Amino acid sequence: MNSPNPTTVAASPPETPPRRRAIRLPKDRQAIVDNFFRFQSLFGLVAVFLIAIAVSPSRxxxxxxxxxxxxxxxxxAVSEIGIIAVGMTFVILIGGIDLSVGAVLGLAAVGSATLMVDSGLGIVPTVLIVLFIGTAxxxxxGAIVARLGIQSFIVTLAGLQAARGIARMWSGGLxxxxxxxxxxxxxxxxxSLLSGSINGVLPVPALIFLAIGVGALLVLRSTAFARHVYAIGGNEKAARLxxxxxxxxxxxxFAISGLLAALAGIIHAGQLNQGSPNDGAGYELDAIAAVVIGGTSLAGGSGSMGGTIAGALLLGILNNILALNNIDANVQLVVKGLVIVAAAALQRLRPRIA
Amino acid sequence: MRYARRAITILALTALAVTTGCSVEKDGGDSGTDASAQCGSGKEFLIGMSQANNAEPYRQVMNDDVSTAAKAVPGFQVVVSDAAQDNSKQVADVENFLSQGINLLIISPNEAKPLTGVVKKAYDQGIPVIVLDRKVEGDAYTAFIGGDNVAIGKAAGEYYAKTLLPQGGKVVEISGLPGSTPAAERAQGFREGIASNPKIEIVATQTAEWLREKGQSVMDAMLKAQPDIDAVYAHNDPMAEGAYLAAKAAGKETAIKFTGIDALPVASGGIKAVEQGRLQATFQYATGGREAIDLAKKILVDCTKDVPKSTTLGTLQITKDNAAQAYTELGGKQ
Amino acid sequence: MTDRPLVRMTGIGKRFGGVHACRDIDLTVTAGEVHALLGENGAGKSTLINVLSGVITEHDGTIEVDGEPVSFAGPADAQRAGIATIHQELDLVAGLSIAENMFLGREPRTRLGTVDIRRMRRQAEAHLRTLGADLDPRRLVGSLRVGEQQLVEIGRALSLRARVLIMDEPTAALADAEVERLFATITELRRAGVGIVYISHRMAEIELIADRVTVLRNGTVAGSVDPRVASRDDIIQLMVGRSVDALFGEGRNEPGAVLLDVRGLAVTPRRPVPGRTEPAGVDLTVRSGEIVGLAGLMGAGRTELLETLFGAGGSGRRAGQVTIGDRPYRPSGPRAALARGVAFVPEDRRGAGLMLEHSVADNVVLSALSSLTTLGLVRRPLLRRTVAEQLTTLAVKAASPSIPVATLSGGNQQKIVFAKQLLMRPRLLLLDEPTRGVDIGAKAEIYHLLHRLADSGMAILLASSELPELLSLCDRVVVLHRGRTVAVLPRASATQQAILAAANGDDVKESR
Structure with missing residues (x-):
């Protein structure tokens, strides 16, 4: 008999004590703990950075x-995933998910290459058209999710297939x-400047990621739109009423997510001098991982853009230091998995409201 | 909604401004990094092996060949990275190798164009680069080692014409991923090979994208559409195995002959399938791993300056007669 | 009735962090008694109940069952000791049958190890009969009304041979007729020697069925009284720590012009949703400055009517006329309704009113955001000022506007929902059970607020299943039955009997 008697799964009346294991401390220290969790990914980033310095080989x-x-x-290396993750953060904040971003990235990469090479368009029209395609x-x-009330997981899963299919048709599979x-x-x-860097130090894609990140940070911090986003994730029915x-x-x-995925696709094409319909396969999962490590709840309603940016950087540093130390590729995957679980577990420990 | 439109506009404009507006310089090679260590015997050498995708058995065997061969050379240490079929990841892998200060790079590129830049970057730093299996563009590398798929296809075709179906017959072709070069070349070579026997007819060509399970479902369909198939020419062993399973389900596995390509010396590979009688024949597509380390030894230990720019690997026809022997010789574990 | 206690809790205390949720509480339950547990939200009732039902395992003090000290490692232990809990939100699986729910997790087996469906059904039927419920145990729980579901829960407790039954606000979701039936069941249980711990906010109920009342305040026992002796005011005073003289205000201004006029409103849903009663012929008017009550049994269509008026109802073909002011009114959605000056406080405040984990401030400003922004950017100082003003006006007790709404008491949460809607400066306020789950002190404050709003010229349409609330607050009571207006009773002629009779569909002459 492994199903517990349902009466034990108590509903929570207004004053129920917190049932999650939460860290509770005297008031003054509570603030420290609260802020630790609020900036969890930032602390994680600093920690991973320091560890990386410590264990780095020297030459x-x-x-x-x-x-x-x-x-x-x-x-x-993190800029493309980072840009996608910024868009993904908006989607996850409303309690949705966008699985199509990797495929849209591929579509955008193919679009960039085709429009410039085959159609002979200049950079500006190409970029505008590709960004428009991604946004549309x-x-x-988003419209299908909103109008038909189908879960975004399913809609964007279908979108993933569709975008890949379109990209293959457009490019002839090559x-x-x-x-x-x-x-x-x-x-x-x-x-080709997309693969260059400014003064030979700051890579252009990283600069774009930075600009997008800061822009999104500001949008999320101070617009009415952002509050609506949080509200829908917090309680959709209450938000509607x-x-x-x-x-x-x-x-x-969802338009923002598509737009940013397309932008990442343009960067991808510029960096690799190629647009391939298979580009960006699995990127959606890395982006989701960055968002989760950044402390955004998959249930929606809570999270931050700063966390996502820190999460993306953390993943990048992790990948790098594991590679620098010649950790076996398969072990690297396991370590990344553990980090994601650890980040999620930290979220569970987060002080909750009673 | 005003603000929503504005949010998008802001993001789009930022993106545009940044993608188009700034003036930046293209990345050259890192200046001032040291070239590869001096060659000579009795020294330690770090070799970076950048693999496109470990998940393919062929590439796993290639890694094993490289590692096994390197163990035999004193002073060689090999580090392997896996790009998991992602061009960007493979670029980063090579960059990381450069940061670590490898003495020689062996790379099996995921795709040519995207990796040309980073291979050139390594080459320009004075690091010898050996490109395996798939080429990169230009000539900024030290040596290329790869098989000849047209030749392999042709060898298979000739085997059909002379040995397998000398009286002629109906052949179905199960091809690799459409658009991929090996698939095109294995198809082309095969047609050249069977040209000498006009009684052999290719009655259908279907793709199974290199995958065993697709080979099975494609064969299921073809068995219904083509009542009397004499042989199945699959572009690789897994697809041939899949087709065999489909035929077996239809009770036709003895009436139809199956051949594959690749002949990997692993338990699930084509050599074992030939040995166990499921496939009539398979044709080795060599990984070049051992040849790469031989070349690396020449460059690093023997200080040979003049290595061949391109090496084409031959193939080996494997039938029941030589399967067991080939398995051992190619380094398969029992 | 024996005097030997079934359960004796002594010196119970529980701390969360530095906060005492309850401290040094003694409570006994004897066989055959109904022991009411009262207290404002946050007084420690739930904590005490969670200790008794084994949900909280680490606490101070001791629990004795039948004189033997026990220590529960979990709810399953408590159930084995004969203590069962009926939660406010029922713990039933909607997709399973009554019998399956009753025996969930301990299904009787045949010799082959498969579930013995017949035995399960037979036993379920027997338990339901004990409760006087005529239900087929094969019916799906999801198709039952709330009152019936509650009976299933009680039946399950009986099948567990529970001797102590904890009922947490069992009447909160019931209409009056169903309450009567529940009380009959409680009387039966009491006769059978079951001890009942009964939690409720409703004074009238407690006077009716409780043998003993224990009042909690701030985590300690404020007093234990016999409701047959103590007056209602005494009990309220124990709860709030001060005397609450007039719960319901009096003295109202004259109403103004007709603001809301509904004639023959009916909605034919495209796809009927089980359990929903769409308006099927509603006539009513609300003048500005007037409070009009909406009465009816569960399923009479009160909530659906309010939702339709707010543009949040089910989709379907609409008939009839609705005007606000002088212009026809047909909202396409809540946004449009708010723009026309119609605001709505939904019944399910946690599910539909608030973002519980978000801050007080975020919740308060959600509807009015567009008036607090310039070029889409939020004007923070203005926002802060606005929130502070609203919190003061409504006397919300919150440590700070930045704490999550979920940390507030039920009454203060409800005030936040009000604050959010009032920021839109509505002309018509639609209220659905605005005082459900709200303690008595906050209730009084809400009543005063409603009077104040009406006096300022707002039109209020209030749906409630508490008849005393309707009778004392409203200028008129509109009674619905199966989605239709069946009676409009002015304050003078509205009595509980008249409303109930009309609500049950008895022929009542309209006395408009």
Missing amino acids: NGENVFLSSGNLANIVR FGATQ GIPIAYGEGPQEAPEAF SGVPVRRVRVTV
Whole structure:
């Protein structure tokens, strides 16, 4: 008899004590604990950073991890996932999920390559068209979720397949290489700057990630839109009855996610000089991991953009330091899994309201 | 809604401004990094092996070949990274190798174009680069080692024409991922090989995307559509095995002959399938792992300056007669 | 009736962090008695109940059952000792049958090890008969009304041979007719020697059925009295620690012009939803400055009517006319309703009114955000000021506007829902059971608030299943039966009997 008698699964009347194991301390220390959990991912980031310095191999007396080239590699490597994760954060905050982002990234990469190489468009129209496609794709998924009331998991799972299919049809199933130059079948040279870096230090994709991250941080902090996002995640019914335009916010949120996935796809194409329909496979899971490590609840309604950015960086540092120490690729996967579980477990310990 | 539109606009504009507005420089190679250590015997060498996708048995065997061969060379230490089929990840893997200061890079690229840049970066730093199986663009690498899929396909075709179906017959082809070069070349070579026997007819071609389970479902369908199939030419062993399972389910596994390609020396590989009689034949697609380490030894230990830019690996036809022997020779574990 | 206590709790205390949820509480339950447990929200009732039912395992003090000291390692232990709990929100699986629910987790087995469905059904039937319930044990629990579901829960407790039954606000979700039936059941149980711990906010009920009343305040026992001797005011004074003289205010202004006029409103749903009674011919008017009550049994369609008027009801074809002011009114959704000056305080405050984990401030401003922003950006100082004003106006007791709403008491939570809607400066306020689960002190404050709002010219339409509340607050009571207006009783002629008769569908002459 493994099913507990249901009367034990008590409903919670108003004054029920917290049933989760929560850390409770005297008042003055409680504040410290509260803030620890609030900035959990930031502390985690600092901790992982310090550990990375400590365990980094050194080469010619120099700490390999701290070398400017290596740090640039890290931020470059996380920028695409980071940008996607920013969009994903909005979606998860309303209690949804967007599984289509990796496929939209692939679609956008193919779009960038095709429009420039085959259609001979310039950079600006290409970027605008691709961003529009991503936004429209996201908005369509949002509209289906909002209008038909289908769970976003299912809608974006379908969207994932659709975006991959469209990308394969558009590209003929093959990666489209991007050659640079003035001639036909060549993309403007400037596009390759996406794989460059500013003063040879800060990679361009990282700069874009930074700009998007800061922008999203501000949006989430001080707009009415953001409050509506949190409200829908907190209690959708209450939000609707309070006059929040639930459908419109939903559509907008998925549109943002699609837009940012498309942006990441453009960067992807620029970095790798190719747009392939298989690009970005599995990126949605890395983005979700970054959001979760950042302390955003998959149930919606609570979380922060700063956490997501820190979560993405944390994953990047982790990948890097494991690789620098030649940890077996399979062990790396296990370690990443453990970190995600640990982050989620920390969330459970978080002080809860009674 | 005003604010919603505004939020999108802000994000879009930021993105645009940043993607197009700033002036930046393209990345050259890292300046000032030391070139590879001096060659010579009695020294320690760190070799980075960047693998495209460990999850494919063929690539796992390639890793094993590299590691096994390297163990035999004193002073060689090999580190392996797995890009899990992701170009970006493989770029980062190579960057990490460079940070660690490898003395030689062996790379089996996931795709050519995206990895050309990072391979060139390593090469420009003076690190010898050996490219395995799939090429990169340009010539900024030290050596390429790979099989010849047209030749393998042709060998298979000739086997059909002379040995398997000398009287002719109906052949169905189960092909690899559409658009992939090996699939195209194995198809082309096969047609060249069977040209000498006009009585052999390819009655259907279906893709199973290199996958065993798809091979099975595709064969299920073809068994219904084509009542009298004499042989199945699959572009790899797993698809041939899948097709065999489908035929077995239909009770036709003895009437139809199956061949594959790859001949991996592992328990689930094609050599064992031939030995156990499910496949008539399979054709080795060599990993080049051992050859890569031989080359690395020449470059690093023997200080050979002049290594061949391109090495094409031959194939080995494996039938019941030589299967057991080939399995051992290719390094398979019992 | 024996005097030997079934359960004796001595010196019970429990701390959460630095806070005493309850301290040094003694409580006994004897066979065949109904022992009422009273107290405002936060007084420690739930904690005490959780200790007794084994949910809280670490606590101070001792529990004796039949004179033997016991220590529960979990709810299962408490059940084995004969202590069963009927929670306010019922713990039933909607997709299973009555019998399956009763024996969930301990299904009788046949010799082959499969579930003995026949025996299960037979036993379930027997328990239901004991309770005087004529229900087929094969019916799905999801298709039962709340009152019937409660009987299933009680039946399950009986099947566990429970000797002490804890009932947490069992009448909160029941209409009056169902309450009577429940009381009959309680009388039966009492006769059978079951001891009952009864928690309720409703004074009238306690006077009716309790043998003893223990009042908790701030985690300690404020007093234990015999309700047949003590007056209602005495008990209230014990609960709130001060005397509450007039619970219901008097003296009202003259009502103004007709604000809401509903004629023949009916909604034919595209897909009927089981358990919902859409309006099927509603006529009513509310003048500004007037409080109009909506009465009816469970399933009479009170909530559905309010939702329809707020644009939040089920979709379907609408008939009839609704006007607000002089203009026709047909809201496309809550947003449109709010824009027309119609506000709604839903019945299910936790499920539909509040974002529990979000801060007081976030909840208060949610509806009015657009008036607190410039170019989509929130004006923080203005927002802070607005929240502070609202909290003061409504006398919300909250440590700070930034604490989560869930930490507030039920009454203060309800005030937050009010504050959110009042920020929209509505002309018409729709209220669905605004005082459910609210302690008596906060109840009084809400009543005063409603009077104040009406006096300021707001029109209020209030649905309630507490008849005394309707009778004392409202200028008129509209009685619904199966989605139709069956009576409109002015204050002078409205009595409990008249309302109940109309609500039961008895022929009552309209006396408009």
